[in-house]
Amino acid sequence: MHITSKAAVATAAASFWVQLAAAQATCSNVTAEKTYDYIIVGSGAGGIPLADRLSEAGKTVLLIEKGPPSTGRWGGTMKPDWLNGTSLTRFDVPGLCNQIWADPTGVSCTDVDQMAGCVLGGGTAVNAGLWWKPHPEDWDVNFPTGWQSKDLVEATGKVFGRIPGTIAPSVDGVRYLSQGFDMLGGSLKAAGWEYVVANNNPEKKNRTYGHSTFMYSGGERGGPLATYLVNAASRPSFTLWTHTIAKRVVRTGGLATGVEVECNGGGHAGVVSVTPKTGRVILAAGSFGSAKLLWRSGIGTVDQLNIVKNSTDGPTMISSDQWINLPVGYNLNDHVGTDIEISHPDVVFYDYYGAWKNPIPEDKEKYLSARIGPLAQAAPNIGPIFWETIKGADGVNRHFHWQSRVEGTLNTSMTVTQYLGTGSTSRGRLTITRQLNTIVSTPPYLRTDNDKAAVVQSLINLQKVLAPVQGLSWITPKPNVTAEQFIASVPAIPARRGSNHWTGTAKIGTDDGRTNGTAVVDLNTKVYGTENLFVVDASIFPGMITANPSAAIVIVSEHAAKKILALPA
Template sequence: MARTFALVAAAAAFFGHAQSQCTAAPSQTYDYIVIGSGAGGLVIADKLSESGASVLLLEKGPLSSGKWNGTMKASWLQNTNLTRFDVPGLFNQIWVDSAGVACDDTGVMAGCVLGGGVAVNSALYWKPHSSDWDVNFPTGWKSTDMQKHVDNVFQRIPSNYIPSKDGKLYLQQGFDRVTKGLDTAGFKYVVANDAPNEKNRTYAHATFYIQNGERHGPLRSYLETAMARPKFNLWVNTGARRVVRTGGHITGVELECKNNAGRSGTVNVTPGTGRVIVSAGTMGSAKLLFRSGIGPTDQLNVVKSSPIDGSTMISQDQWINLPVGNNLNDHVGTDIQISHPDIVFYDFYGAWGSPIKADTDAYLQKRSGILAQVAPNLGPIFWTAHNGSDGITRHIQWQARIEGRTKTAMTITQYLGMGTTSRGRADITPQLNMRVATNPYLRTTQDKEAVIAGLDYVRSALNNVQGLTWITPTSSQTTTAFVNSIPATPASRGSNHWTGTCTIGSDDGRTGGKAVVDLDTKVYGTDNLFVVDASIFPGMTTGNPSGAIFAVAERAAERILALKAPAPKLIRGATRDM
């Protein structure tokens, strides 16, 4: 108990909880500055601080979890240490009330609070399929390289498919009806994280990083151990405008005070040996590089011409031309809806402002009941794989949830993932907002073939369920016509599992390759700037990517710590600051 109190007290000090206005960054320098406190940033900041180095973690958003002094909560959570981010049953509230939570500069949904996406997503959590590494990633990042990191992640953050502390699963009628059809079609039930490679014709309960009825994840593991170290610091409400660099050497980070409560000015790394790690997410990391003069010339010219950064942007002779923003990827989402008279809908949206007292009592007193389950009652999750005419196997994760057009409806989303060949592009506007410039959905014939084949297969399986009726597609509509009727846009197809804008690889993007970072996650053309988050993924994962991102951050920390400090040299014709 005393240890917990000490951590909370330390959190208040680190977060500058009493700040009510912007304050200037101190003159102290740091061995590592990590930009972004999401899935990548939290993990790598902890692993770097574990080495004894001084680490500063920057988050441009406010506090989230009650564990770390967050304050955003429903009225029935007053006088508790819980916020909206801690209670699984309040997850869906993000879609109707995202003010002060969602990023306002990305063009797509992203979390801009402490924890980033892991504070606002559904907390679904899977061990990666070996093909996620072996098909997608380069040498040094294959499944044999990654297994120890996956094992460590799942030891630090256990997975759980029965989130309620009383050991019960609630309102499982939808799960039961759908799996009857899957059973008849020959699907096999698995405990998903006991069998990570069994992702074809299998199904499972939804699996989460929820412990003791509350959202867990890196906020309740990696951040806790980092916060206990004296040389670790965290600043919230503090954005990174750009890195400060001469040629390829970064000396610090220029800050943007947010919410009238963060830090401003410039914070510097340890002279000669300090490093900066960008972990701001697929959109945010690309934006930071653009504003720092790193990216395609057309995008850097947008920044140069902008009224915000134009007059202070790094000079054009020091630009580093890399394919930042290319290779944009996302799970291709296709929603189908079914109905069955046995399905029971629960109003999770109503649980915010007018909850059922018996349910809030069960949750507050015992961390049990329906509110310990993630809204809107997810499951089953199931998987199929389809061999394309191009010889590529494409993996699909199917995610069912109890919501739709009627009170007896279920929506099942098909996520086309690992093996997809379609890619898009993200770019930056003159207002310095990120956007999806080229949609990454179904741009190749074989990707669309997999979507159609997968839907045909599942439609056939679910037709075996007595009493089940189809809402979309209608029973008389062909799958091809249904797929073609849905626009290939983020609004209609998006899953918010964005990856790829700062791709890892050995093919240097400055000389015609596709990679933005090398095999140590270091940005090509620099000696001490790294990117560690989903933006470096070359291809899409089989399912929700959180588990893979955590493991990537652990692997990146290992490789970065093994690197020698940069030696004085000329980079791109510019003398390095020392």
């Protein structure tokens, strides 16, 4: 039963935080007596909804997060001085969301070569909060039977019933500093593109544009941390450990019996066990974290498992005769990001980075007293967003999402990023080092000619849209550089093309990877060759989607919870 009273929610969260703070203050050894029906590793868009749904079903659930608390609701403490004396942290305030790029210490993961959030909430605690429903083809093109758009109607309804999203984050409903949207949105409209409210029209993703949709609520970061986790925390069957690193899944053959954990500036150490005979382990640590855990647990290709064997894990690693050979790390994908920069005299820049130390006094007061103003909006003033579909010579529809923001080399600049999503055919690979860090060894960007051609064509189309706009200047690419030349000049590496929307390293499918297939998990998200080990996060995505990943992952988590609960004990 869900909590509906706001007072009850606040009381439950406060009580839970007191217990959590006491538990994380020092390192605690795990006691052998306590077991859990479900151990979930990773508290992001996959793990939090699972914890809610499984505890709601009466199961005992342990949710493990390697990092610290994030938002103030859960005892987070990271904040600028002007938030002292409030319950807010840097993660709560939408206008501070980009601070991770200026100061990632204690927030970003240190064991991956890309930016990722290692705090309670994962990516949903550090991202810009973009939140819209997937296009039906996001599921129908990429996902297998049982995971098509028609199968996900119920899960989608539950997710957006819980977190509806908003196109006007400031509590007063005003969209502040809309000059960039007005200029670029007006240009799209003049070119015949249709304005849509994204979550009312998920299937309209071709030559359409709209205001950005966010998961914010009440002028603060909302999302899973403010909904699913609050409900889970109200139940005595739910336990949360922060500051706790999951080292490996402890298993005998295909049976997972628990998880070995280590303290991370507090938290817990030892082996925590699942309920004998019926207990299950679910990895929800993201495309990097879940892959790493599988490798450290003796699941993956032999070359990667040998690297782990020759690392500090060697003495405690499961013996090679119990390794499970699956293509973990392959099928790596990310949105191909291509930045262009334009300038127009109507555009007004707002210094969100400067607001970390010295917010404009009037804007600070508006935000603290009423949750209104520019600080209630995501940095750096994102919008419009717009979409286009391009059919390639191979007959494949490639979906593009363009995302605008007011920042660049001039105070009148807008940076507009093109993201290639559903329909992309390029893939890469993730691997592990002897230091147990994960690295993108093969970038997944523009590795096929048809992907490249579609990216070029989409840029050409935008150039045509903006050609008639009076006063608009092209900064990147320069006016004398063709789209083809520009796309060819930008290296296809994460530093230049990365979007940090990583997917695919533990692919879902019916073609068992142990017998020359490509899948790591089956249609119930259970790891092939195991009895009770599951993966539920973006790593199971077979292909890239056009939707923002957070919403899609929560939908996947809702659907997976139903499937897992339906399995025989």
